[in-house]
Amino acid sequence: MRVALFVPCYVDQFYPKAAIATLELLEKLGCEVHYPKNQTCCGQPMANSGYEHLTSGCNNLFVDNFSGYDYIVCPSGSCTLHIKEHLYADGKEEQATEIRKKVYELTEFLVDVLKVKQLSASFPYKVGLHQSCHGLRGLRIAQMSELVAEPFSKPAQLLDLVNGLELVPLSRQDDCCGFGGTFCVVEEAVSAKMGKDRVADHISHGAQYITSADLSCLMHLEGILRRQNSDVKVIHVAEILNHSM
Amino acid sequence: MSTATTKDHPHLAAEFNRDEPRVNWHDETLWWVRAKRDIAAHKLPEWELLRETASQIKFNVLSNLSTYLEQFEANAIKNGIIVHWAADAAEHNQIVHNLLEQRGITKMVKSKSMLTEECHLNEYLKEQGIDVIDSDLGERIVQLANEPPSHIVLPCIHKKKEEIGDIFHEHLGSAKGESDPKILTETARQHLREVFLTRRAALTGVNFAVAETGEFVICTNEGNADMGAHLAEIHIASMGIEKIIPERKHLGVFLRLLTRSATGQPITTYSSHFSKPQDGTEIHIVIVDNGRSIQLGREEFRNSLKCIRCGACMNTCPVYRKSGGHSYHTAVAGPIGSILAPNLDMKKYADLPFASTLCGSCSNVCPVKIDIHDQLYKWRQVIVKEGYSPKAKTMAMKAMALTLASPTLYRMGGKTGRLVFKYAPFAVNNKLNPWYNQREMPKAPDESFGEWYAKRKGAKN
Numbered sequence: 070m071r072v073a074l075f076v077p078c079y080v081d082q083f084y085p086k087a088a089i090a091t092l093e094l095l096e097k098l099g100c101e102v103h104y105p106k107n108q109t110c111c112g113q114p115m116a117n118s119g120y121e122h123l124t125s126g127c128n129n130l131f132v133d134n135f136s137g138y139d140y141i142v143c144p145s146g147s148c149t150l151h152i153k154e155h156l157y158a159d160g161k162e163e164q165a166t167e168i169r170k171k172v173y174e175l176t177e178f179l180v181d182v183l184k185v186k187q188l189s190a191s192f193p194y195k196v197g198l199h200q201s202c203h204g205l206r207g208l209r210i211a212q213m214s215e216l217v218a219e220p221f222s223k224p225a226q227l228l229d230l231v232n233g234l235e236l237v238p239l240s241r242q243d244d245c246c247g248f249g250g251t252f253c254v255v256e257e258a259v260s261a262k263m264g265k266d267r268v269a270d271h272i273s274h275g276a277q278y279i280t281s282a283d284l285s286c287l288m289h290l291e292g293i294l295r296r297q298n299s300d301v302k303v304i305h306v307a308e309i310l311n312h313s314m
Numbered sequence: 315m316s317t318a319t320t321k322d323h324p325h326l327a328a329e330f331n332r333d334e335p336r337v338n339w340h341d342e343t344l345w346w347v348r349a350k351r352d353i354a355a356h357k358l359p360e361w362e363l364l365r366e367t368a369s370q371i372k373f374n375v376l377s378n379l380s381t382y383l384e385q386f387e388a389n390a391i392k393n394g395i396i397v398h399w400a401a402d403a404a405e406h407n408q409i410v411h412n413l414l415e416q417r418g419i420t421k422m423v424k425s426k427s428m429l430t431e432e433c434h435l436n437e438y439l440k441e442q443g444i445d446v447i448d449s450d451l452g453e454r455i456v457q458l459a460n461e462p463p464s465h466i467v468l469p470c471i472h473k474k475k476e477e478i479g480d481i482f483h484e485h486l487g488s489a490k491g492e493s494d495p496k497i498l499t500e501t502a503r504q505h506l507r508e509v510f511l512t513r514r515a516a517l518t519g520v521n522f523a524v525a526e527t528g529e530f531v532i533c534t535n536e537g538n539a540d541m542g543a544h545l546a547e548i549h550i551a552s553m554g555i556e557k558i559i560p561e562r563k564h565l566g567v568f569l570r571l572l573t574r575s576a577t578g579q580p581i582t583t584y585s586s587h588f589s590k591p592q593d594g595t596e597i598h599i600v601i602v603d604n605g606r607s608i609q610l611g612r613e614e615f616r617n618s619l620k621c622i623r624c625g626a627c628m629n630t631c632p633v634y635r636k637s638g639g640h641s642y643h644t645a646v647a648g649p650i651g652s653i654l655a656p657n658l659d660m661k662k663y664a665d666l667p668f669a670s671t672l673c674g675s676c677s678n679v680c681p682v683k684i685d686i687h688d689q690l691y692k693w694r695q696v697i698v699k700e701g702y703s704p705k706a707k708t709m710a711m712k713a714m715a716l717t718l719a720s721p722t723l724y725r726m727g728g729k730t731g732r733l734v735f736k737y738a739p740f741a742v743n744n745k746l747n748p749w750y751n752q753r754e755m756p757k758a759p760d761e762s763f764g765e766w767y768a769k770r771k772g773a774k775n
Contacts, residue, residue: 076763078718082728083756085763092767104767107721115718117672119694119703120711126719206674214352215630215678217361241345245632249671254748256669258328261752262337262636263671292753 072100073135075143075152075172077284078110084284087305091144091175094311098183100142105134113151117250121155128158128165136164140182141172144307146204146283149174153208175307176282177210180223185230192309193233197276198225199267199290200243201283210282214243224282224306231309237274244270248289264293272301279303322665327637341635343471348629350578351679358570368567369683372620375558376610382525382558383601389528390599393590400602403433409600410435410517410550411442417548419444419515425532425539426450427519428466428623429552429602431645432658435517446517447509449538451502458485464639466646467576467625472638506538516542520553520599521622522568526561529589530599533572533582540586549597551588555606556619568622571681575624609657614692618653620682627676627686633669642666649676653689656697664702667693728762 072095076088095102111131112124131152135141143149152172158165179185200222204210211222228234247253247263254260268290271279279294279301281287287303294301321329331337355361375382387397400406406429414422422439424430424446436446436457448457452469456462458481463469470478479493488501518539522531530551532539543549559568565585573579591597610616628634628648639647644655644663649670655663667690676686697703717723749755 078724078728081763083758085759085761085766088763089766104764106764106768109721109724110718112715112718115711115715117691117694118707118711119668119698120708120715121695122699123711123715126715130719130721202671202673202675206678213675213678215675217355217358243675245671245673245675247632247671249673252668252671256324256327256633256637257748257751258324258331259633259637259669260671262331262334263632264753266338266341266636288756289753291756292749295754296752 070100071139072102073138073141074102074104075108075111075135075141075148076104077143077145077148079288080144080284083288084305087144087284087307090305090307090311091142094175094179094307095142097311098179098185100183103138108134111148111151112155113148114250116151116155124155125159128156129161131156132158132161132164132168135168135172136161138171140178141168142175142178143172144175144282144305145285146174146201146208146210147285150203150207174204174208174210174282176204176224176227177208179227179310185227188227188230188310190230190310190312191232191234192312194277195235195237195275196228196278196280196309197237197239197271197274198222198228199246199271199279199281199283199286200224201281201286202243202245204282205243211243224280227310228280228306231312234309237271237276239270239274241267241270246286246290248286250285253289260289261293264289268293268297268299268301272299276301278309280306280309282306321643323637323641323643323669324665326641326643327633327669330638330641331636337636339474340472340638341632344629344635347468347577348626348679351575351626351629352578354574354578354580358574364567364571365681365683368571368622368681369620371559371564371567372682373617375560376556376616376619379555379558379610382560383555385525386523386528386558387601389525390530391528393528395528395590395597395599398598398600400600400604402604403602406433406552406600406602406604407435407438410552411439411444413548413550413598414439414444414515415442417514419548421445421447421513422515422517423447423449423509423513423542423546424517425519425534425542426453426469427517427552428463428646429519429554429604430517431463432604433552433602435552447506447513449506449509449536449542450534451499451536451538454502454506455481458482462640462645464647465625465628466623466648472640506541510541510545513542513546515548515550516546517550517552518543520551520557521572522559522565523553523557523599524560524562524565525558527589529562529587530557531565531569531585531587533569533585535579535583537584540584543588544592547595549588549591549595550600551597552600552602554602554604556621572622572624575626575679575681605658609654612657615653615657615689617684618650618657618686618689620684621650621654622682624681626679626681630675630679631670632673632675633671637669642669649686649690650684653684653686653693656693660697660700661702664697667691667697725762725764728764 112127482488652666
């Protein structure tokens with residue numbers, strides 16, 4: 070199985086450990102992982118700001134980098150969703166369509182494609198799971214609290230396989246953290262307040278770590294935790310699933 | 315009220331956030347309403363089917379709007395109701411004023427109508443020397459405070475009971491320092507009873523207008539619409555053109571959804587049908603367009619007209635909860651307001667589609683399944699294309715797009731560090747990095763993943 074690793078730009082630049090963990094985890098699980106080296110960004114920062122018309126460069130580059138693989142896997146629900154919903158490329162529409170079908174967020178790939186039922190990971194800590202909105206309501210990697218429907222959670226299902234890990238309950242299981250791309254600076258007051266409230270929910274339930282399938286949320290929450298000099302840390306779900314004692 | 319039009323959402327939200335305990339209180343109050351909605355929805359196993367059905371009925375309405383409106387008009391006229399058509403807010407306000415003036419009426423009681431807020435009817439009538447008293451308790455409170463409603467269902471949700479006590483003490487003569495909700499409600503009840511008994515004209519909103527029967531339905535918990543309408547010699551009902559439903563049986567879908575979504579109640583205390591005037595009285599309906607047919611013509615945004623004004627999207631919206639209704643500086647706040655307002659004035663409301671993280675909670679509580687967060691995304695594209703985006707932002711976005719479209723520039727940019735934060739703080743002056751205000755910057759690692767991978771043995775590109 071030839072899997073292309075899609076590493077979002079900010080993960081590449083600021084959180085390489087999460088990308089390394091994703092790569093190692095996929096290899097452990099038997100995938101032949103390729104990293105197309107000319108990849109940059111999915112184009113979401115422009116598109117969500119109203120500049121989708123400026124993303125054709127990113128789209129073309131994405132199609133050139135990611136065509137021809139069996140699957141494309143990304144340790145970010147948000148970037149995966151953007152590709153799924155907005156990747157169009159003039160003259161390469163067939164390839165773009167293929168990519169939109171083949172791109173997976175990591176936890177949904179592990180559950181739905183690799184059908185992972187056991188892991189050798191160990192992480193003896195109390196962990197709060199932050200559901201990123203794009204993973205949750207966009208990709209539906211878990212059931213959202215708004216709908217009257219059967220609950221499920223692919224990230225939680227995987228975390229349950231990790232030795233020693235205790236998932237803490239939350240008062241608001243899927244309230245947004247307030248990152249929101251450029252929202253985090255344009256609407257700084259509300260964004261920071263939303264982040265502070267999410268952090269407080271995890272801390273009040275005894276979380277030692279906050280994890281998520283999206284590092285953009287975690288980057289925002291980490292900024293708040295560090296400003297508060299908190300001992301609580303953020304960690305991408307891939308780093309937990311790849312973590313051995 | 316006037317300051318709200320001069321500042322945009324980020325500024326007004328920042329002002330709201332200066333009092334953090336108050337933000338917490340506002341957030342928790344609305345979250346509690348959202349939680350009540352969840353409990354009510356989960357009691358109905360068919361909830362998602364009901365939402366889908368309501369959405370489809372409204373889709374049919376929007377696709378055949380003129381037919382249903384004419385059917386409604388014909389049946390209403392048969393019932394003895396007088397029907398008026400208003401192209402815009404000004405015409406609506408003039409029609410109402412003319413009806414009052416012709417009868418020499420200078421005082422009117424009005425129940426909840428967000429349409430009249432949209433049309434700024436109260437201000438207009440005041441200028442014409444007509445005194446309007448809002449009879450919905452929440453609306454009366456904000457009216458006495460000289461503020462607009464901050465929420466379409468819970469107009470004074472931003473006010474604490476102690477503040478309401480102060481307002482009532484000043485205007486209605488309740489004891490100083492009195493904040494017991496029961497006592498304050500009784501004070502309002504006595505005050506409004508006198509209003510109901512003495513007003514010759516009553517204006518109400520319309521929740522649903524039934525094309526099949528020519529009747530209309532008004533939902534209230536306080537019975538204030540009924541009190542006003544039944545005691546007045548002229549009842550004026552203002553409705554937007556989108557309030558139509560085809561048949562009476564469809565109320566079985568909408569009435570089950572409306573209040574469960576709004577407050578978690580199974581149904582409003584009063585769901586009153588008005589079909590014909592009592593002897594010696596008149597019912598007038600003013601059917602208002604005010605930009606709705608333009609929105610109907612915008613294919614990507616027409617579904618916003620399905621809205622039944624339950625307010626569920628506001629209660630669930632974390633941005634609304636933490637910024638308050640007034641920060642939206644428009645009659646209908648929150649996510650739904652942010653997709654309706656740009657249709658009315660794209661320049662004035664260019665900030666609103668950006669007052670969202672696109673978390674998608676709104677679309678999934680919406681009882682008529684409006685794709686609110688997708689429309690927010692689409693409005694952003696329209697606003698930028700129409701030139702209502704700040705120039706500095708456009709420049710930054712162009713630079714960012716160029717960098718990200720080139721692997722070489724990207725690597726260089728990444729190496730010199732913090733690419734995202736280099737381009738993101740465009741909205742404020744450069745001396746201040748808004749990220750850093752309440753958050754630490756991420757620690758930049760020594761090497762990027764790409765750099766690490768290039769050195770890795772057996773790297774597969």
